[in-house]
Structure formats: structure tokens, C-alpha cells
Amino acid sequence: MKNNQENDIGLNVVYLIQQHNLSQDKKKLTLDQFHLLSVIGKGSIGKVLLVRKKDNQKIYALKVIKKTQLKENHQVKQIYAERNILKNSHHPFIIKLEYAFQNETKLYFCLQYCPGGELYHLLVQKNKLTEEQAKFYACQIVLAFQYLHEQDIIYRDLKPENVLIDSEGYIKLTDFGFSKQGIQGNFGAHSKCGTAEYLAPELLTGNHGKAADWWTFGTLIYEMVIGQPAFFGETKEELFNQILHHEINYKKIGVSSQLKDLLSKLLQKDPNNRISSANEVKKHPWFKNVDWDMILQKQIPPVFFPSLNSDDDVQYFDDCFLKESIFSQTNSLSTEEQINSPYQGFSYSASLQQNKEEQWEF
Structure with a gap:
């Protein structure tokens, strides 16, 4: 009888862990979960897109970084440093990181959108x-x-x-x-x-x-x-x-x-x-x-207050960015590079981080 009870408990724990893992997989972000609206910035290793998340309809700035460019410029360590600094920074005058995720060829920082521009x-x-x-x-x-x-x-x-x-x-x-x-x-x-x-x-x-x-x-x-x-x-x-x-x-x-x-x-x-x-x-x-x-506490009247027509207003961003194509040529990684990817542990969700302890309670 005791052995049967222990087996039942063990099976229940395994089942709960499997369910948790399935739940986590469903929560993994992909680019398909966003509407891509326009380009609002560009750098040497990627660009910044204005996006709308499909499930909550919120607007974000999505920083897109090419893995091939990171490798060529020897900036892999720097991108992890950037991720960790943003993940751990909680200050009213520092950009907030909402999510970080990746696919085969790119890394993504999903950041709060600042509609007043640069x-x-x-x-x-x-x-x-x-x-x-x-x-x-x-x-x-x-x-x-x-x-x-x-x-x-x-x-x-x-x-x-x-x-x-x-x-x-x-x-x-x-x-x-x-x-x-x-x-x-x-x-x-x-x-x-x-x-x-x-x-x-x-x-x-x-x-x-x-x-x-x-x-x-x-x-x-x-x-x-x-x-x-x-x-x-x-x-x-x-x-x-x-x-x-x-x-x-x-x-x-x-x-x-x-x-x-x-x-x-x-x-x-x-x-x-x-x-x-x-x-x-x-x-x-x-x-x-x-x-x-x-x-x-942001109690001083600002020098410039952006007059916005909508949550996805881009009037304060340069036309040279807005005219850029959202889509860019993809540089594929080799199979070996995919297997030996240095980007383990890159993904992050601010909302999941807040509820991390609750998720693991049986």
C-alpha cells in the first residue's frame, strides 16, 4: 500500500512538472506573436521596430539584433551584459525590458515604447x-x-x-x-x-x-x-x-x-x-x-510634451527610419552554429519573473 502511494505521489509530481513545462513552452515568445508596424530606429547590428503584441494589444519597441553581426563584431558577451543590466534595472529614467527572446538568426529585446522620440x-x-x-x-x-x-x-x-x-x-x-x-x-x-x-x-x-x-x-x-x-x-x-x-x-x-x-x-x-x-x-x-x-517623482512640468494621436503614433521619429523596410535579408546560421549556439538563457519575461515563485508551487 505504501509503495502504491509513493508511486502515485511520484507520478503526480512528474505530471505537474510536465504540465508546467508545457505551460512554459506556450508562453515562449516568437515573432509571430507581434504585429510589425514600422521601423523607428537603426544601428550597425540591427534595427528597432514598432510592434503591437497580439494578445494584450500593447505597443512596444522591438530591438532586433542579427546573431551573425554579433559574432563578426565579437559582441556576444556585450549582448548578455546588456540583457542582464536591463533585466535588473528598475529606475524611472532607464528603459524597461519587457521580454527577451530569440529565433535561429536573431535576438530580440522587447522594450517599452517612448513615443516622444530621441x-x-x-x-x-x-x-x-x-x-x-x-x-x-x-x-x-x-x-x-x-x-x-x-x-x-x-x-x-x-x-x-x-x-x-x-x-x-x-x-x-x-x-x-x-x-x-x-x-x-x-x-x-x-x-x-x-x-x-x-x-x-x-x-x-x-x-x-x-x-x-x-x-x-x-x-x-x-x-x-x-x-x-x-x-x-x-x-x-x-x-x-x-x-x-x-x-x-x-x-x-x-x-x-x-x-x-x-x-x-x-x-x-x-x-x-x-x-x-x-x-x-x-x-x-x-x-x-x-x-x-x-x-x-516626475512632478516637474516637462520641457516638451509629446502630442500623440494614438498609442502607435510615430510622428516624433525620423522619416529616414520610417521609410525603411520592416523585413531584412536573413543571414542563416550553419547547423553547427545552431547546435553550439552561445545564446542559452537569453530569453526573459518581466511578467513571468514577477510570478516566478508562484509558478513552481504544487
Whole structure:
């Protein structure tokens, strides 16, 4: 009798595990579960699509990454770092990852949609911002950097194209492909990566860390208020020479004395002499009247509030993206590459993660 009861219990447990696995398989995402609406962004290894999920009718931004390009560019480790950072980041000014999934040839990040478009698009329209307008966006980046740096993550790719504007007019940092974990100070990272115009001097020469993010922060403020990059050149060699050796004449730029002082301290060539922490930045006179809690709670009226006609409105995205074909030529992987795929454990669902413990209760 006892053996029969044990067998029954064992069979029931096996059955429940099988049912769980079947349930999990049904929940696995595929591209077929989305309506593909338009292209809203494009990069070197893929593109970003506006999509609508068929079951809940919600709009998302779907970042599509070609596996062949990742392999060719030696970015497999970076894509996992990006996935893990997005999965574990919960901050009002960092883009939210809803799902991650894959098929034979591509990886997919399903992200919240920011219908206000890129900060870059806003700067193109306005040419430049007032100091108060620039400060509104700068404050949010300070808080996002503070959050990341407290987790020993450096961002390394701050630029107007990577600052998105959500439906409330507030920002979301996106694209963590160059981010690095485990950096505790101003040194410890060695990869040369990022966008040329915004690279910190020490990133060009090798050893760098959190201070490099505050250099890019300075270049972004400069571009917002002046209307052009702080450093530029006809060639990369000329540009890098500017970054390494050219000193900005702050007397000639038409901004307040407080902002001149802030920029001069952020754009110090030597990271040891640079303002390199959120607390230092917050204490600077340019931020004197900022209520940081109200910024964090999104209680300050935004500089720009997107006027939307629908949940899938794309009016704030560049036509050069919108005219792109949704479908691209597929580069097939070999059978060996499929069997030895390095992308095990890539898939993720924010909603399933929240209910993970409940799913395994018998």
C-alpha cells in the first residue's frame, strides 16, 4: 500500500512538472506573436521596430539584433551584459525590458515604447535648448547615472540618440550595448568603445571608469545649450586630437557663469581632476534650485510634451527610419552554429519573473 502511494505521489509530481513545462513552452515568445508596424530606429547590428503584441494589444519597441553581426563584431558577451543590466534595472529614467527572446538568426529585446522620440530629434528641431530646458534633461541623467554607478555599472554611450522621451515628456536611457559591470571607481575598464564625438580622453588611451560617464555628461550638456558638439573634426584622428589636447575657451561661449564652471569641471582631461560622482554634480551651483525628489517623482512640468494621436503614433521619429523596410535579408546560421549556439538563457519575461515563485508551487 505504501509503495502504491509513493508511486502515485511520484507520478503526480512528474505530471505537474510536465504540465508546467508545457505551460512554459506556450508562453515562449516568437515573432509571430507581434504585429510589425514600422521601423523607428537603426544601428550597425540591427534595427528597432514598432510592434503591437497580439494578445494584450500593447505597443512596444522591438530591438532586433542579427546573431551573425554579433559574432563578426565579437559582441556576444556585450549582448548578455546588456540583457542582464536591463533585466535588473528598475529606475524611472532607464528603459524597461519587457521580454527577451530569440529565433535561429536573431535576438530580440522587447522594450517599452517612448513615443516622444530621441532627444536628438528634438535638438534638430530646436537647434539648441535654453539652460533651464537643458537642466531638466540633465537632472534625469544625473539620477540615472547615480543609480547605475551605485551598482558599479558604467554606461559609456551617452549621446542625444540614446536619450528617449516617453509619453510624459521625461527621458529614458536606452542602448546598453557598451555598458560594463563591475567597475567600482574611475579605472578598471579597458575596451575602446562608444561614439567618437563623446569619448572621454582616458577611454581613448585605455584605462577608464565612472569618470568617463561624467565627461560624456558634460559633452551632452554642451551640445544641448550650444547647438553643436564640444569636439569635432573632419577625420577621426583630428577629432581624437581635439578630445585629447584641445581646451574649450569658456569665456567665448554664451552661457551663465555657473554653467561655464560646471562644464570646465566635467570636461577636465584628467579624470582625477574631474567631477566624477552624482553627489558632486548635484551640489554644483548650476543645480542649486533643483528639487531632486520632484524630478525623480516626475512632478516637474516637462520641457516638451509629446502630442500623440494614438498609442502607435510615430510622428516624433525620423522619416529616414520610417521609410525603411520592416523585413531584412536573413543571414542563416550553419547547423553547427545552431547546435553550439552561445545564446542559452537569453530569453526573459518581466511578467513571468514577477510570478516566478508562484509558478513552481504544487
